[in-house]
Amino acid sequence: xxxxxxxxxxxxxxxxxxxxxxxxxxxxxxxxxxxxxxxxxxxxxxxxxxxxxxxxxxxxxxxxxxxxxxxxxxxxxxxxxxxxxxxxxxxxxxxxxxxxxxxxxxxxxxxxxxxxxxxxxxxxxxxxxxxxxxxxxxxxxxxxxxxxxxxxxxxxxxxxxxxxxxxxxxxxxxxxxxxxxxxxxxxxxxxxxxxxxxxxxxxxxxxxxxxxxxxxxxxxxxxxxxxxxxxxxxxxxxxxxxxxxxxxxxxxxxxxxxxxxxxxxxxxxxxxxxxxxxxxxxxxxxxxxxxxxxxxxxxxxxxxxxxxxxxxxxxxxxxxxxxxxxxxxxxxxxxxx
Amino acid sequence: xxxxxxxxxxxxxxxxxxxxxxxxxxxxxxxxxxxxxxxxxxxxxxxxxxxxxxxxxxxxxxxxxxxxxxxxxxxxxxxxxxxxxxxxxxxxxxxxxxxxxxxxxxxxxxxxxxxxxxxxxxxxxxxxxxxxxxxxxxxxxxxxxxxxxxxxxxxxxxxxxxxxxxxxxxxxxxxxxxxxxxxxxxxxxxxxxxxx
Numbered sequence: 001x002x003x004x005x006x007x008x009x010x011x012x013x014x015x016x017x018x019x020x021x022x023x024x025x026x027x028x029x030x031x032x033x034x035x036x037x038x039x040x041x042x043x044x045x046x047x048x049x050x051x052x053x054x055x056x057x058x059x060x061x062x063x064x065x066x067x068x069x070x071x072x073x074x075x076x077x078x079x080x081x082x083x084x085x086x087x088x089x090x091x092x093x094x095x096x097x098x099x100x101x102x103x104x105x106x107x108x109x110x111x112x113x114x115x116x117x118x119x120x121x122x123x124x125x126x127x128x129x130x131x132x133x134x135x136x137x138x139x140x141x142x143x144x145x146x147x148x149x150x151x152x153x154x155x156x157x158x159x160x161x162x163x164x165x166x167x168x169x170x171x172x173x174x175x176x177x178x179x180x181x182x183x184x185x186x187x188x189x190x191x192x193x194x195x196x197x198x199x200x201x202x203x204x205x206x207x208x209x210x211x212x213x214x215x216x217x218x219x220x221x222x223x224x225x226x227x228x229x230x231x232x233x234x235x236x237x238x239x240x241x242x243x244x245x246x247x248x249x250x251x252x253x254x255x256x257x258x259x260x261x262x263x264x265x266x267x268x269x270x271x272x273x274x275x276x277x278x279x280x281x282x283x284x285x286x287x288x289x290x291x292x293x294x295x296x297x298x299x300x301x302x303x304x305x306x307x308x309x310x311x312x313x314x315x316x317x318x319x320x321x322x323x324x325x326x327x328x329x330x331x332x333x334x335x336x337x
Numbered sequence: 338x339x340x341x342x343x344x345x346x347x348x349x350x351x352x353x354x355x356x357x358x359x360x361x362x363x364x365x366x367x368x369x370x371x372x373x374x375x376x377x378x379x380x381x382x383x384x385x386x387x388x389x390x391x392x393x394x395x396x397x398x399x400x401x402x403x404x405x406x407x408x409x410x411x412x413x414x415x416x417x418x419x420x421x422x423x424x425x426x427x428x429x430x431x432x433x434x435x436x437x438x439x440x441x442x443x444x445x446x447x448x449x450x451x452x453x454x455x456x457x458x459x460x461x462x463x464x465x466x467x468x469x470x471x472x473x474x475x476x477x478x479x480x481x482x483x484x485x486x487x488x489x490x491x492x493x494x495x496x497x498x499x500x501x502x503x504x505x506x507x508x509x510x511x512x513x514x515x516x517x518x519x520x521x522x523x524x525x526x527x528x529x530x531x532x533x
Contacts, residue, residue, distance in 0.1 A: 005406060009409075009410055013414060020417060020418065027428050050447060055371075057447060
């Protein structure tokens, strides 16, 4: 047998391999360019899949953009929170999951409150059900409640509650938005995590129509809009729209809403207490409080009825004597969890 | 093959477009065609590397592999050579031609052994091209790649804002658009009597 071909093959491929190796090794020393050492460390922290999901050409491109400050630290979806934390460490920046938004359900019509139009006997899946006349629920805007979101949540933050509505564990939710994209009814939204108050209804129907299909749906009465102290709400298509820049999370809309369509994420709110500086000007009772929680005769020290006070703090703003203190802390549910 | 350079160029550029008819280099075709700017950078890098790789592999094949009778090693050898070459070029550009590096250097590692590059180098051999014909073929293929990916990026930029039903958003509608672009390019078949 002629071994020369084997020899040529080995020598050819091996020789080329060695040659290329040597050339590259020499080049990497001779042609080395000093780069920001952070860039290299970020590059090493990244998965190295060069998938481009971050919107940059490969992991190198993303690492360079991060160091330049042109890219967000959490753009690597493949690496997830772990890689984001590493990049944050390298860049010396705090990347807390607190800043990530949280997914919320903007529907409260569980099976107790919202009626069905027909009995659905198909595959138990929201997206399948939504194809059939928009799902069995009488309210076409509402949550179908078959738990598709719970299935797609990558961190298992969603479980189905007893009323057939998804229950989102805010501590686990990373705000990735997977459920928001998958929901056929678009009743899941990403809310800034520090935001406490939101309207949990998506129905654009008129009040009467809403009343017929759901006990907790927004009827578009506009009470919240009228009572909002910062004009953060406006009624568009029978549904209040909230301007997050103006909203101060006072919670007045939550308590004014006749259908209880708002959700307050705060675990607890402070209460107003009037101290002895009060000269009985009655401003708090007449001008500020929208819940008749302040009582008292003119020129006498006023009192707050604790059960009626919602802790909005409007009275503090009008008191000329600084006689009102807010006692107790505003509890964020995400901190408590 | 008796073809003049113009025929080879038209054949590679339009008629047997590397993306739409040879189905090579489809990963960047969908991966970096989301914006025209990235598509231009990518296609510049592909053209550059395609030309370099064609030269190097053609010379290597005809001076080393063919005389030694080890042409069966060409896949391994070509991948090895192209990968090393791209690495080297990237380092060289980073050091000496900073402007060129920043405009397309970041795309170079992505196409280390892109199938379009490898495919063109193989076709150079299979068609028994000489060095000049290989050069023309590589330039034509590279330009064809660039043309299609930039066109397609422009289409995808508009698709972003088009009212498309949910299940078609993103890649599905892109695939449909790609097939329509491919069909449109069928119209070039037989142009100037070329059917390479």
